[in-house]
Each structure stands twice: as C-alpha cells, then as structure tokens.
Amino acid sequence: MASRTTRTLLVLTALTAAVPAVAWAPPASASVTEHEMQRDQLRLRARLRTSGVRARGNADYRERVRKGELERRLKVEIERGTPNIEFVIEVDGVAVAKARTNGFGYAEVNFRTHSDNPNVIPDVPKVVSGTVISIGKLSGKMRER
Numbered sequence: 754m755a756s757r758t759t760r761t762l763l764v765l766t767a768l769t770a771a772v773p774a775v776a777w778a779p780p781a782s783a784s785v786t787e788h789e790m791q792r793d794q795l796r797l798r799a800r801l802r803t804s805g806v807r808a809r810g811n812a813d814y815r816e817r818v819r820k821g822e823l824e825r826r827l828k829v830e831i832e833r834g835t836p837n838i839e840f841v842i843e844v845d846g847v848a849v850a851k852a853r854t855n856g857f858g859y860a861e862v863n864f865r866t867h868s869d870n871p872n873v874i875p876d877v878p879k880v881v882s883g884t885v886i887s888i889g890k891l892s893g894k895m896r897e898r
Contacts (some may be wrong), residue, residue, distance in 0.1 A: 799893035808834040
C-alpha cells in the first residue's frame with residue numbers, strides 16, 4: 754500500500770495537471786450568438802496595380818459585428834509612388850478621400866466607423882466583392898481574402 758506522502762503527491766500531481774484545462778476552458782456564460790458574431794465577418798482585399806507604373810498599393814476592407822454594432826474598416830495604401838504628390842481615392846468611380854505621399858512615396862488612409870482617432874475618416878464607403886478601388890492611376894477589384 755502506498756504511503757500517505759505518496760498518495761498526497763499523486764493527488765496534487767493530478768490536480769495540477771487538471772488546473773490548466775479548467776483555466777483555459779471557455780466561460781459557461783458565453784452565448785452562442787456572441788461566438789457566431791465573432792466568426793461572422795467579411796474581409797476583402799484589392800491589389801492596386803497598373804502596367805508601366807512603379808507604384809503599387811493595397812486596399813483592405815473588413816466588416817464585422819462588434820458589441821452589437823456593425824463596424825466597417827477600409828485601409829488604402831500606396832507605396833513606391835512619387836514623393837509629395839496628392840492622389841484621389843475612388844470607390845467605384847466616386848471620390849471618397851485624398852491622400853498625399855510622404856517623402857518616400859508612401860501614403861495610407863484609414864476609414865473606420867466608431868473611432869475616436871481624429872486621423873481616421875468615419876464615413877466608410879460600402880464595399881462588396883467586385884468593388885473597384887482606385888488611387889491615382891492604380892486600381893484593383895476587391896476579392897474575398
């Protein structure tokens with residue numbers, strides 16, 4: 754028969770092995786709806802290119818329900834552009850913002866609903882798969898990621 758110390762050690766070892774599994778288990782109060790809303794999101798991306806131009810860019814769009822409200826984000830960036838030049842950003846041919854490249858030819862514009870950041874544009878244009886994003890001569894169609 755095992756000694757009392759051995760039994761105590763075995764029990765402590767078993768409890769120690771069980772604690773991490775309990776600590777990482779999802780809370781029982783988490784609702785299925787909340788979990789489904791976290792998975793339910795739309796992500797689109799467009800590679801902005803044109804032939805004969807060194808510059809290139811990307812546009813990333815994200816739409817999801819967060820805290821019960823629809824949150825939309827659009828990020829448009831250009832790199833290797835002409836330094837210190839202003840460009841118009843268009844969504845399906847409609848001008849939505851302007852961007853100016855820095856001294857290295859890089860520019861980034863962020864649109865986001867529900868943001869406290871004054872550098873972020875709160876009016877996020879609605880984007881779907883197939884929407885054309887243009888910045889200067891560069892353009893691309895949004896596709897699911």
